Amino acid sequence: MKKKYYIETQGCQMNEYDSDKMKNLLSKEMNFENTEIKEDADVLIVNTCSIREKAQEKVFSLLGKWRKLKQKNPNIVIGVAGCVASQESVEISSRAPYVDMVIGPQTIHRLPELYKKSLVSKKTVVDVEFPLIEKFDNLPTVTESKFSEFVTIMEGCSKYCSYCVVPYTRGTEVSRPLNDIIEEINNLVNNGTKEIILLGQNVNAYFYEDKNGNIINFGLLLFYIAKNLDIKRIRFTTSHPNNFDEQIYLAYEKLPQLVSHLHLPIQSGSDKILAAMKRGYTVLEYKSIIKRLKIIRPDITFSSDFIVGFPGETEGDFLKTIDIIKEIQFDQSYSFIYSKRPGTPAASIEDNISDEIKKERLCYLKETINSLSKNRSKTIIGEKIEILVEGISSKYNDMVVGRTKNNKIINIAGNSTLIGEILNIKVTELDNKTLKGEILNI
Ligand code: SAH
Ligand code: SF4
Ligand code: F3S
Numbered sequence: 270m271k272k273k274y275y276i277e278t279q280g281c282q283m284n285e286y287d288s289d290k291m292k293n294l295l296s297k298e299m300n301f302e303n304t305e306i307k308e309d310a311d312v313l314i315v316n317t318c319s320i321r322e323k324a325q326e327k328v329f330s331l332l333g334k335w336r337k338l339k340q341k342n343p344n345i346v347i348g349v350a351g352c353v354a355s356q357e358s359v360e361i362s363s364r365a366p367y368v369d370m371v372i373g374p375q376t377i378h379r380l381p382e383l384y385k386k387s388l389v390s391k392k393t394v395v396d397v398e399f400p401l402i403e404k405f406d407n408l409p410t411v412t413e414s415k416f417s418e419f420v421t422i423m424e425g426c427s428k429y430c431s432y433c434v435v436p437y438t439r440g441t442e443v444s445r446p447l448n449d450i451i452e453e454i455n456n457l458v459n460n461g462t463k464e465i466i467l468l469g470q471n472v473n474a475y476f477y478e479d480k481n482g483n484i485i486n487f488g489l490l491l492f493y494i495a496k497n498l499d500i501k502r503i504r505f506t507t508s509h510p511n512n513f514d515e516q517i518y519l520a521y522e523k524l525p526q527l528v529s530h531l532h533l534p535i536q537s538g539s540d541k542i543l544a545a546m547k548r549g550y551t552v553l554e555y556k557s558i559i560k561r562l563k564i565i566r567p568d569i570t571f572s573s574d575f576i577v578g579f580p581g582e583t584e585g586d587f588l589k590t591i592d593i594i595k596e597i598q599f600d601q602s603y604s605f606i607y608s609k610r611p612g613t614p615a616a617s618i619e620d621n622i623s624d625e626i627k628k629e630r631l632c633y634l635k636e637t638i639n640s641l642s643k644n645r646s647k648t649i650i651g652e653k654i655e656i657l658v659e660g661i662s663s664k665y666n667d668m669v670v671g672r673t674k675n676n677k678i679i680n681i682a683g684n685s686t687l688i689g690e691i692l693n694i695k696v697t698e699l700d701n702k703t704l705k706g707e708i709l710n711i
Contacts, residue, residue: 271302275310279327280318282468282506283374283439284351286419288316290408291350291377299381307338312346312384314370317353319434321608328353332365339367346387348372348380352438355397356612362393373397374424374439378404399425399440405449414460416689417502417659422450422490423469428509430536431547431615432576432607435470442470444477447485451493458499463689464657465494467505473512488516495524501691502657502674503527507534507574510550513558521565529566530676532601533558534574538593539586542579545618552593559597570645570675572601577634578627579607580618587630591637600642601676604634639702646699649677653695653709658687664703679706 274295278288291314295301304310313335318324328349339345348370349361355373362371369387372380376396387394405421425440426433454465467490469475475487485493487508494503503526510533520527533555537543540551562569575590594602606627609616656671662680663670669683671692680703681694694706 271300272311273304273309274301274312274314275304275307276314276316277331278316279324280316280320280351282419282466283421283424283470284316284318286421286468287351287374287377289419291316291380294378294380294408299384307335311344312348313338314348314350314372317349317351319352319356319438319610321605322610323608325353325357329364332361332368336365336367346370346384348383348387350374350377352434355438356434358395358397362395366393368393371395371397373399375399375404378408405445414457414462416462417464417466417657418457418462419466419468420450420453420457421445421468422472422487423475426470427474428471428511428549429547429614431545431618432579432610432613434610434613437612439470442474442476444475447477447479447490447493450490454494454500455497458497461689463500463691464502464504465500467494467503469505470507471509471512472505473508473514473517486514486516487512488514488518488520491517491520491524491527495520495526500526504530506532508532510535510548510555510558518561518565521562521569528674528676529569530572530674531562531569532572532574535593536574536576537579537582537586538590539582542582542586545581546576546579546615552589556593556597568675570677571597571599572676573597573599573603575602575604575634576607577604577630578622580615580620580622582622582630591634594634594637595641598641598645599638600645602635602638604631604638606631643699643702646677646702646704649696649704650699651696653693654679654706656681656692656694656706658683658690658692660688661685668705677704679704681706681708683708 276288278284317328335347346369349368350372351374354371358371361368370383376398379396383394383396423444425442426435427441429436473487475490477485535555538552654673656673656679658669658671662668668680669687671679693709695709696706698705
């Protein structure tokens with residue numbers, strides 16, 4: 270009988286991507302099978318995130334539960350992967366010595382050998398090195414693909430914002446070779462993928478020099494990818510305001526496959542706070558990117574990341590964030606209360622804002638964005654738009670949900686046979702927060 274594995278994924282899409290690769294390794298190279306039932310698993314792995322304190326605490330409480338499973342069955346192998354593994358390898362092996370493997374984000378491809386070592390080792394086996402791009406060369410190719418797939422083009426971050434752990438957990442920015450990316454994408458597309466989502470902590474910091482000394486930046490990479498005309502949509506996440514250049518604007522001008530939606534984290538609308546965060550841009554510089562893109566793509570929509578309650582944020586600073594939200598009309602956000610992270614420069618700044626104020630600000634920010642998004646949704650009723658069907662609606666089981674190129678989610682009547690189809694639809698109504706439409710081309 271095959272041994273079984275269970276992987277739990279926390280954190281960002283990069284972790285989702287890495288977990289998929291670990292699943293592929295376990296199934297293809299190690300001959301294990303996947304299970305969704307922890308109690309049945311021979312190997313339990315949690316792929317962790319340490320972006321905020323809460324995320325990190327979750328890991329230790331989960332490990333406490335898994336320890337009980339191991340007490341019942343001592344043959345279970347427990348692994349901790351991802352960003353907490355990278356940052357807290359020593360603490361994990363001392364606080365939770367029953368953990369068998371600690372695997373950093375750049376060493377997941379070594380899982381088969383780490384697993385073998387853990388079977389004979391009495392201590393936790395730890396591998397949290399940053400061996401540059403080695404991981405991608407050592408992962409099995411995917412043979413099945415979904416209509417939409419993530420492809421990592423770069424990893425890590427060299428920006429060192431004052432509050433953030435990512436440069437320490439994932440390492441500095443490293444880009445994958447152009448040919449490897451194109452090969453991975455072509456393989457996915459040959460297997461039926463229609464939408465490619467390029468992944469990286471700062472995708473537009475992509476920088477690769479080929480053997481002939483030619484430099485490929487992110488904008489050029491988009492042009493190379495778009496040469497494959499079977500790709501219907503190209504999306505990317507996350508990009509950074511400091512790495513926007515002419516080539517990227519040109520890509521928005523020339524490549525219809527590049528969607529009209531951009532997730533561009535601003536974090537705060539106050540220059541004083543942006544400077545304290547060491548973001549490296551001003552509000553005006555950020556706005557100039559948005560302005561140019563709106564000229565090229567009048568229908569483009571924007572979403573962003575915000576941190577509220579950064580030390581020193583006054584009511585006035587916070588209101589500047591609200592002003593910029595209204596001005597740019599972000600219609601989606603990932604917003605969180607500032608979390609003090611050990612080892613980051615901001616951890617030494619006195620945290621002078623009460624929890625109550627932080628919560629109030631977060632709530633107000635979210636309400637502002639929700640109401641903008643609702644107003645925007647109203648304006649597209651009656652429009653004819655193209656959607657890519659992504660799955661069954663979570664609200665209505667006789668409907669499916671599709672995404673427009675500018676990221677609006679629309680429900681239409683249909684079943685799972687429509688998943689992955691690109692359809693022309695007409696938007697008919699806004700039912701509370703949900704947009705509904707009807708198919709035009711069947
Ligand atoms: N590289 C991207 C974002 C990656 S991290 C960028 O900076 O543009 C994802 C988000 O987590 C960040 O945009 C930020 O909003 C949030 N984040 C990072 N560190 C945080 C902290 N210490 N407290 C609260 N939120 C944080
Ligand atoms: Fe973190 Fe800043 Fe890098 Fe984004 S750019 S991952 S917030 S250090
Ligand atoms: Fe979390 Fe690491 Fe991603 S800290 S957000 S899993 S890069």
